[in-house]
Amino acid sequence: MAAAGLTLSTAAHAQSLAVWDDLTFEGQSAVIQQLNKEFEAAHPGVTITRTARTFDDMKLTLKLAVSAGNGPVVTKVNQGAGDMGAMVKEGLLLPLDAYIAKYGWDKRQSDSVLARDRWSDTGQFGQGKTYGISGLGEMVGLYYNKKILDDAGIAVPNTFDDFVAALDALKAKGAVPFMIGTSKQHLALHMIAAISQAHIDAGKRATLDDLIYGRGGTWKTDGNVESAKLVQHWAKDGYFFPGFQGISSDDAVQLFVSGQGAFLISGTWYFGDMQHNPDIHFMPVPAPKGISKPMTVGGVDLAWAVTSLGKDQATQDLAGAYIDYMVSEKAAATWANAGYFPATALPADAKVTLTPLLSEGIAMWKTINANDALGHYPDWASPTMLKTIDDNSPHLLAGDQTPEAFVDALDGDYQAYLKGKK
Template sequence: MLRTGTSYKLKFTRLRTLFAPLAAVGFLGATLAGAQAQTLTTWDDYTLPSQTTVIQTLNSKFEAAHPGVKINRTGRTFDDLSMTLKLTLSSGDGPVLTKANQGAQEMGAMVKQKLLLPVDEYIAKYGWDKKQSDSVLARDRWSDKGEFGVGPTYGISGLGEMVGLYYNSKVLKEAGIDAPPATFEDLVKDVDTLKAKGTPAFMMGTVKGHMALHMFAAVSQAMIGAGDRKALDDIIYGRGGSWNTPYNLAAAKQVQTWADGAFNDGYQGISDDDAAQLYAGGQGAFLLTGTWRLGDLQQNPDIHFMAVPPPSGVKNGLVVGGIDLAWTITALAKDKATQDLAGDYLNYMVSDEAAATWAAAGYLPAVALEHPDQVKVPPLLGETLKVWDAVTAANALGHYPDWASPTMLKTLSDNLARVLAKDMTPADFVSAVDKDYQDYMASLKKG
């Protein structure tokens, strides 16, 4: 993979607003005592080429530090993982360690089915609560009553995530746009300018993946100031509320408007991966997606990252994101020795060595670096860290909307496709999403 730009130093204070500094952990010098020959089966969602390189490197180092232990890894796409994980575990097969989506659809359902084991013992043992704040760990908590954000903790994440706006400065300048948009109104004007020039404003792919959903969520939450976030928090954490809001309606209208000429031709026939590859190659002005694309977009020095700018008058608009899918221990870890080995693996995934490896590859680690002066950070990640600092300092990290109910991902994705095709009005879309949520809330009360 081509790596560009100069080296940057990660300041120790970066990420500190949300995540506490790392306690010094000498991982390679502290292997699991008495570890016997054993195979750990792991599933993860690191399927992009640069992600695969990192996780394979980390697994090899874990094996080297644990003589006799073998990692049997399977990489699955987000959708593949979601479709197969619960079913496989329910049959008594599958991984001992797996990434899992934190929302009701996946983690909440698996906790209810007793397919995951709490990790609070390892939080205390390894001091993960000193590395990640309580508000972040809460995103991996589910109570026995099906309450999100409270109760035992079932996972830990190694990467931070934001859904933001990538922009190609060269493409913008060629269209007569000298600077990235400062407000949402500026973004709308820039898109109109690009359309008039015949330049694709956004690279988009909808045949596979959730790029349209990320666009809708990012636009909607950018309209919510950090000081007004309680209603969204209540919805995501199952405390009630309504999706029938001006923000969601306006976002659905905007995405539908952009689908009429602001996306690349043929976007309905390509995947989000295809769209990202085309964007990395210099096609399109903007790409609205997550920081999981950093490693594969950094090859183009014209590509930069920013938060979706909020409308004028909105202070510290929310940014979709927080943490990546959580590492979890499944109920297939039957004995204490296997559980402890799995806990040690999770601890390595949030170690300084793992964080430094991800950062050097251009990805956003979920913990501060113990030795930031020893890590060469690619320029695109350096820009992203500045955004992360500002967002976390303002308490402006939002949520993934699909966390809100077990069926929300399908409801959002299926109906957004209809919105883009103009087969559904934005108002009907918002009503369908709200019905999904209200039905789920009613089922909780019956339970």
């Protein structure tokens, strides 16, 4: 890898590489800035011109910027029909299969993970050419504050029934069962999806896979309705932190880190923040009895991709080398040392001091992958699914939309997408 990079840098001479990423949290930003400096040092004459955008800003601006010719050459892009799928369809992303072969990325990450960045020429998600690769692994799980549970005399739950009982007991004792904020970002989406998918055994995952990959199916299942019904109950009946409707997800996390709630459902991308409170731990959302291999929402973070603004081979090769460094074992060790969860396996000789939280995450990742239980983000299912969920979840939580109507809205979006594909 190093030799290839040095050869490229000699040919590249003075060159600027425009890169967009969504690594806006303070800890994440520090890591990517370090990695960019290391890449520049290994490629004399190359300057990384970095633009950091939040997830929501990236969704709003990326496709328009690339279409207009003033966007990045290398970018992070959300998987799924709404972003990567739409950009592939419009010819705004370049396939990376040649760089997968050149650098051996398929030896660093599993085929099932890489499949989340594949689109066929006919617009089929999960197959065909590969348009991205991610640097960080992601799982949506259950954060819990062990001190709050201990002080309330409540054990860490083993089953979903235990979990529900723990929430009831916390509320009865005057503690805040759930920290959540719904004014910005997507904690409500992650909560509903994580509960629903924890009720699916990996041996019966085909229905969920077909749904997310756009092969067909329906959102109108008992599991989705019951999950929406339970979350609505918690929101209406005082299980959530007071004023959650006016709190962003990021602010909710900071409140949780300060000890203002017993549980929070979200992803491993908050490990860098959560590690500052040693009482906070991470586990899968508990599964009901009888589900031996429960699904876990997740996969990988937004993928590194090369846009159509990489007009010549030299620029494309520089972009390929940059992405290679971002998913290298060295980069993985850098992320792990900062408390984050890399998608590329750590090298055997890596000198990494794992935080307790990251150790829990890595153990969970190994179990989930061994069980083939890595699930999906529901917004990947259609180009407009994220907006549909965001538009309807406030009404669900406020109690002015029934769980059945909420699920009907998701299914209406999906069926319209399927019809439009034909």
